[in-house]
Amino acid sequence: MAEYGLWYDLSLPRVAAQRLWPREALRWARLRPGPLPEPRFSGGGWIRLRPRLAGICGSDTALLLGKSSPFLSGLTGFPAVLGHEVLALVDSPNAPWPRGTWVVVDPSLACAARGLPLCRFCAAGHPERCARRDEGSLGPGMLLGYHPDLPGGWATAMWAPVGQVHPVPSGLGERRAVLTEPAAIVHHGLGLVPARPERLLVIGGGTIGLLALGLALERWTGITADIRVRHAHQAELARALGASAVLPGEPGALESRIHELTGGRRVPQLRVPGIPEPPPFFTDGYDLVIDAVGSAATLETALAAARPGGTVLAVGATGPVRADLTPLWAREVAVVGTYGYGPGDFTGALEALGEQALPFERLVTHRFPLPAWRKAVRAAVRHRRYRSLKVVFEIQGGRWEGGARDVALAFSS
Numbered sequence: 152m153a154e155y156g157l158w159y160d161l162s163l164p165r166v167a168a169q170r171l172w173p174r175e176a177l178r179w180a181r182l183r184p185g186p187l188p189e190p191r192f193s194g195g196g197w198i199r200l201r202p203r204l205a206g207i208c209g210s211d212t213a214l215l216l217g218k219s220s221p222f223l224s225g226l227t228g229f230p231a232v233l234g235h236e237v238l239a240l241v242d243s244p245n246a247p248w249p250r251g252t253w254v255v256v257d258p259s260l261a262c263a264a265r266g267l268p269l270c271r272f273c274a275a276g277h278p279e280r281c282a283r284r285d286e287g288s289l290g291p292g293m294l295l296g297y298h299p300d301l302p303g304g305w306a307t308a309m310w311a312p313v314g315q316v317h318p319v320p321s322g323l324g325e326r327r328a329v330l331t332e333p334a335a336i337v338h339h340g341l342g343l344v345p346a347r348p349e350r351l352l353v354i355g356g357g358t359i360g361l362l363a364l365g366l367a368l369e370r371w372t373g374i375t376a377d378i379r380v381r382h383a384h385q386a387e388l389a390r391a392l393g394a395s396a397v398l399p400g401e402p403g404a405l406e407s408r409i410h411e412l413t414g415g416r417r418v419p420q421l422r423v424p425g426i427p428e429p430p431p432f433f434t435d436g437y438d439l440v441i442d443a444v445g446s447a448a449t450l451e452t453a454l455a456a457a458r459p460g461g462t463v464l465a466v467g468a469t470g471p472v473r474a475d476l477t478p479l480w481a482r483e484v485a486v487v488g489t490y491g492y493g494p495g496d497f498t499g500a501l502e503a504l505g506e507q508a509l510p511f512e513r514l515v516t517h518r519f520p521l522p523a524w525r526k527a528v529r530a531a532v533r534h535r536r537y538r539s540l541k542v543v544f545e546i547q548g549g550r551w552e553g554g555a556r557d558v559a560l561a562f563s564s
């Protein structure tokens with residue numbers, strides 16, 4: 152195989168089995184090395200790129216573990232070569248930059264990329280809300296990397312609309328640059344927050360949570376920015392990024408911190424046999440809580456930890472959950488959902504990642520060659536065991552090396 156990528160084939164029996172036996176889901180995750188599709192574009196303006204680093208996202212691992220909600224299934228097309236967090240080299244004579252220029256890719260497949268007249272959301276500057284992501288000759292697919300004819304970055308070559316390719320500022324460094332797409336998600340989400348928060352809590356110490364902490368501290372200088380994480384290596388980096396306090400998972404820690412910050416207290420609640428324990432009721436709390444996990448437990452905690460009239464920013468790709476939403480209405484908490492990015496979020500993210508005082512590069516903990524995909528996915532899923540945050544593929548040559556180069560190439564910090 153000359154040009155190849157890692158394909159995800161949607162198998163409903165496998166997804167059903169992974170849902171029935173979640174403990175086996177990782178062992179049953181599959182990618183298939185295979186030749187790249189003949190690219191099919193609508194309109195001109197696409198250029199060829201050579202991916203060099205491509206991240207593994209939580210939405211990729213959710214897909215591989217059979218955990219994704221079918222809610223978006225009408226807007227995705229499989230099989231697909233995955234990978235939407237891409238640092239690449241320009242490899243096109245018709246690009247406005249010389250061959251070999253380092254670039255990052257906005258993978259959105261909204262009206263502009265499809266060569267369609269803009270829908271009303273795209274026309275208003277919100278391609279992330281596009282109404283036509285299953286229309287035109289491209290057919291369904293929300294992003295490069297979730298489209299059968301347009302490979303993502305887990306490949307030796309890919310194609311992107313030239314208007315969605317952004318040169319990397321010189322001196323940024325590859326480990327910071329490969330974080331541009333997740334940082335653009337965070338940049339976009341923070342832009343949806345109605346007012347500057349004086350007190351912020353981030354729930355979750357993964358890539359998105361730690362980026363949210365760093366970008367929030369850059370955007371709103373001087374705020375109190377706390378974070379709740381599960382693992383020691385996440386806590387370490389959170390402190391290095393400037394967290395005001397790093398809270399452990401126990402609810403008692405949140406209670407005493409809210410009391411310390413606001414004087415708020417926890418109101419006693421009934422414990423009813425046979426009914427799940429309700430979320431704690433605090434009389435005060437954080438102006439903004441960012442849920443960067445998206446589980447039932449973190450959504451409940453976020454709603455409980457926000458002050459009355461506060462905001463929860465749901466950036467953790469919440470799927471099907473059973474949660475007690477009483478605090479949502481009883482405390483007038485606004486839940487703001489966020490997805491993707493609009494114009495300006497990639498340039499904003501590149502600028503934010505350039506802040507040298509914040510050690511964003513330490514977020515990229517592991518890199519693997521494409522043939523070691525099995526180990527790469529394992530490292531991306533098992534955070535505690537691997538002490539992993541962002542795991543990336545490093546694409547070197549144009550040839551499938553096959554076999555068992557199942558070795559992690561360590562980044563020197």
Ligand SMILES: [Zn+2]
Nearest residue numbers: 208209210235
């Ligand atoms: Zn992603």
Ligand SMILES: [Zn+2]
Nearest residue numbers: 262270273281
């Ligand atoms: Zn549109």
